[in-house]
Amino acid sequence: MEEIKIQRTEHPAPKPDPNTLGFGRIFSDHMFLLNYDKGQGWHDPRIVPYGPFALDPSAMVFHYAQEVFEGLKAYRRPDGGVQLFRPADNARRMIDSCERLCIPPVPEETFVEAVKTLVSVDADWVPDAPGTSLYIRPFVIATDPNLGVHASHSYLFCIITGPVGAYYAEGINPVKIYVESEDVRAVRGGTGYTKCGGNYAASIRAGERAEEQGYAQVLWLDGVHRKYIEEVGSMNVMFKVDGKIITPALTGSVLPGITRRSCLELLRDWGYEVEERLITAQELFDAAQAGKLEEAWGTGTAAVISPIGEMGWEDKHVVVNGGVIGPVTQKLYDTLTGIQWGTVADPHDWVVRL
Numbered sequence: 001m002e003e004i005k006i007q008r009t010e011h012p013a014p015k016p017d018p019n020t021l022g023f024g025r026i027f028s029d030h031m032f033l034l035n036y037d038k039g040q041g042w043h044d045p046r047i048v049p050y051g052p053f054a055l056d057p058s059a060m061v062f063h064y065a066q067e068v069f070e071g072l073k074a075y076r077r078p079d080g081g082v083q084l085f086r087p088a089d090n091a092r093r094m095i096d097s098c099e100r101l102c103i104p105p106v107p108e109e110t111f112v113e114a115v116k117t118l119v120s121v122d123a124d125w126v127p128d129a130p131g132t133s134l135y136i137r138p139f140v141i142a143t144d145p146n147l148g149v150h151a152s153h154s155y156l157f158c159i160i161t162g163p164v165g166a167y168y169a170e171g172i173n174p175v176k177i178y179v180e181s182e183d184v185r186a187v188r189g190g191t192g193y194t195k196c197g198g199n200y201a202a203s204i205r206a207g208e209r210a211e212e213q214g215y216a217q218v219l220w221l222d223g224v225h226r227k228y229i230e231e232v233g234s235m236n237v238m239f240k241v242d243g244k245i246i247t248p249a250l251t252g253s254v255l256p257g258i259t260r261r262s263c264l265e266l267l268r269d270w271g272y273e274v275e276e277r278l279i280t281a282q283e284l285f286d287a288a289q290a291g292k293l294e295e296a297w298g299t300g301t302a303a304v305i306s307p308i309g310e311m312g313w314e315d316k317h318v319v320v321n322g323g324v325i326g327p328v329t330q331k332l333y334d335t336l337t338g339i340q341w342g343t344v345a346d347p348h349d350w351v352v353r354l
């Protein structure tokens with residue numbers, strides 16, 4: 001990549017109160033931009049003050065959702081330094097997403113260098129209150145002013161960041177999830193394994209319905225048989241059944257989460273038997289009935305680990321581990337967050353210091 005030009009803001013914003021951060025509402029002073037034009041490739045890497053950009057109303061992204069994104073975080077270490085968690089994995093996943101959506105891939109080194117440089121420029125936006133972090137949102141949009149349905153010839157790669165609050169400000173409370181039997185998130189052959197905005201647009205209705213019924217998240221079933229468990233909300237999902245850890249296999253409609261991969265590596269380190277395979281909702285509810293569903297949790301960058309305390313499926317209802325977080329769920333949470341915030345050893349070299 002060419003050298004990144006840096007234009008610093010003349011009006012730095014005041015830093016927010018770390019106790020009222022929430023998620024995704026506050027943005028740091030700068031953003032990274034990189035353009036793509038056919039024949040020219042990716043060009044003009046630059047960091048500029050955060051702000052709106054002008055796009056033609058006919059820009060393809062608005063009509064046909066040719067868009068991909070990523071999500072990762074920067075963490076403040078106890079010694080004051082800043083570090084990232086497996087950023088090259090996000091870069092590689094975005095390449096896979098780009099390929100599926102016919103977007104020219106952003107090279108891995110370009111992605112990682114852009115993230116590192118942007119976070120360095122806004123390093124004082126990485127909060128240091130317990131459990132807080134700097135959320136990083138890279139995304140690529142198709143910008144051709146053209147309503148014809150084909151791949152765009154021009155794109156914009158942008159990265160924005162913003163401080164986010166402790167996910168569990170009031171302690172880790174297990175969530176209630178609802179098995180969705182009508183809407184589906186993804187099908188094999190579609191875009192389920194990519195991080196693209198279209199997947200989210202299709203998922204909103206089920207999420208709203210679950211919320212109306214008092215559930216926090218949707219447990220997605222596969223799009224063909226509506227039988228096999230895929231994910232929970234926008235997280236991967238794992239279960240401890242009769243001493244064994246089971247999680248849905250990456251069949252093409254499941255997002256290959258980096259938190260999922262990290263959990264599986266830790267669980268194997270710790271000697272657990274881990275199975276990646278097809279799991280029916282029936283198998284799970286039968287195991288619960290038989291008293292063998294010991295723990296259940298979701299995995300994703302935002303919450304890291306989200307224990308599941310209750311599950312509803314049509315007229316059936318089960319409580320997991322008495323509705324409290326289980327020991328394996330807690331150990332995964334403590335180990336992963338410890339590695340991310342730099343308080344626990346990092347034997348797999350997952351962390352990248354700035």
Ligand SMILES: *Cc1c(COP(=O)(O)O)cnc(C)c1O
Nearest residue numbers: 234235236255257258259300301
């Ligand atoms: C991002 C995402 C995940 C979690 O991936 P991580 O890399 O662990 O953050 C899981 N499912 C969906 C649908 C996602 O978009």
